[in-house]
Amino acid sequence: MSKTLLELRNISKTFGDVRVLDSVSLRARAGRVLALVGENGAGKSTLMKIVTGIHQPDPGGEILFKGTPVAVVNPRQAIDLGIGIIHQELNLLPGLSVAENIFLGREPRRPFGPIDWRQMRSDTAEFLASLRQDHIDPRQPVERLGVGAQQMVEIARTLSQRAEVIIMDEPTDALTDVETAILFEAIRHLKAEGKAIIYISHRLGEIFAECDDVAVLRDGHLVHEGQVADLTEGQLIHHMVGRDITDQYPYVAQVPGPVLLEVKNLTAQGISGISFAAHAGEVVGFAGLMGAGRTELGRAIYGANRAVSGQILIDGRSRQMRHPSDGVRAGIAYVTEDRKSDGLIQPHAIRTNMALSALPALSPGGMVRRGGERSVVAEYMRRFAVKAPDMETEVSNLSGGNQQKVSLAKSLLAEPKVVILDEPTRGVDVGARREIYTLINEMKSRGLCVLLMSSDMPELLGLSDRILVLSQGRLTGTFARGEASQHAIMERAVA
Structure with missing residues (x-):
């Protein structure tokens, strides 16, 4: 049996009156991948934050x-010991360069003290090359990179620490299939x-494909x-x-209603000449590789990206989307893929975050009705099974999956007609995914129009009534539910 590098014995953690971990013990061995799984x-x-x-x-x-x-x-002591972590939520400084982020606090120096910039950039290029990311310029500010590229920078930073125990927290969530394959090669x-x-x-498929051992946590206990x-x-x-859970993708068939959303020749940042119609009571999936334009399309429809040309019609009425507030007034809700930066106000409570988009309805005469606000937030916390001590808990203290539930609830509280879901299950466990899928079916049954942007192909195939494929900002394919397959979609995604 391989040598144990890291061993945890009877680790417990309590926050206030809440016991988050209860006597958890596990081992991570040299030359093996230990899957740590469990619901949000x-x-x-919390366990990994203790380790680091x-x-x-x-x-x-x-x-x-090592015994x-x-x-x-x-965290500095963890790094010095040889324990590194790739965080689920990006943990980079946007204004600094790629090289500065990778070597922050560990910058190579010349004999008399100044930073050796040439060495730092050279070493950065070497680590990026090991991940086949030669196209990333070490001098480029991180804020100019896409989410997937930023995740690869996170991975390169951890590799640069020469850690012997490496924790990877949802490392593929923002990666393309090609980048994921490169990461798995690096893991091997x-x-x-x-x-x-x-x-x-x-992602259970990754666990069975790449992991040797597994430890399962449930409600703070090691159960397997x-x-x-x-x-x-x-x-x-x-x-x-x-x-x-016998049916991971609970599709509900129903006859769609009239056209609710129509997009005509829409051109905006990252997209060109997009046209489609979506019906009430229909889930329209959008597939494509990273950078294909799915997020840009959703943002343009919502008003977060201003259109250069084209038309957006809601219920047959042309609407000008110059700002997200225009989208909200038109009856559009947008659940962003980046809940940490764009979807939620991290230092604020669940209550204030959830109620944000519904403030006009909750504040007749300009004064917020606190009783009504608390009532509706409590109802949505129950419906979405948000795990938190109470509605005054700061969002920053929630797990990633529970943050996503709050983001979804915030959007739906405004009672929209069109709901745009951009990677709605990113970082969400299998149980919570099932709850979100059930919610999508509820939206559909209530006559809402749902646009589902997802890089999870089984999710798209399982839930969508139709799938539209984007490539390089253009619409390259449309599939009815019975016609769609992963192979056919990928052919159009690379067209």
Whole structure:
């Protein structure tokens, strides 16, 4: 059996009166990938924050690194020990260059003290090349990169730390299929070097394809530990959620209503000449590779990106979308793919975030009706199964999946006609995904028009009535539900 590099013994963590972790023990071994799985709020991120020194465990637990007990009191000490983490939420400084982000706090220096910029850029180029990201300029500000490229910079930064234990928290969420394949190749290389990988993902296919061992958390408890090869997908899901989920993509067939949204020759940032119509009670999926224009299309329809030309009609009426407020007034809701930066106000409470888009309805005469606000927020927290102590909990303290539920609820509180969902299940566990899919079907049954932008092909195929394919900002294919297949969609995605 391979050597244990990191061992956790009876790790517990309590925040106030809430026990988030309860006596969790697990091992990460050299040359193996340990999948750490569980529903949102199960305690995965808290456990990894303890390992990396962001949080301190309750008394009684123990962390051993290479068999020696250690007290990881801050992130710097974790790095010095040889523990690195690739965060789920991007943790970069937008105004700094790629090289500055990768070597922040560890900059190579000349003999008399100044930063050796040439060496830093050269080393950055080397780490990026190992991930086949030679096209990224080390001098380029991170803010000019797309989300997928920024994620690759995060990965390069962790590799540059020469860590022996590498934690990957949802590393493929923002990556294309090609980038994901490159990451998996890098993981296999790291395994061969004797590194221990802790891999957190809600994508079960990745776990069965790339991981050796698995530890399952549920409600802060370790409920299963063993080898991936000994489990079926159904058994793993049962360990995660405590019940069987037989239909992961619960499609509901119904006859669509009249045309609710019509887009004619729309040209804006990242898209050109897009035309389509979408009906009430219909889910229209949008497929395409990273950079194909899905997000740009959603933002243009909503008013976040101003159109250069073309028309947007709601209920047959032409609407000018110059600002997101125009989209809200027209009856459009937009759930962004980047909930951390664009979707939610992180330091604010669940209550204020959820109620934000519905403030006009909740504040007749300019005064917010607090009783009505709390009532409706409580109802949506119940419907969406948001795990939090109460509605005054800051959004920044929620897990990624629970933040996504708050973002969805915020958009729906305004009672829109058209709902644009941009990667709605990114970073969301299998149980919460099922809840979101059920909600999409509810929207459909209520006669809403749903535009589903997703890089998850099974999700698109499972939920959509029609699928439209984008490539390089143009519409290149349209498939009815019975005609769509992954192969046919990919052919049009690269056209």
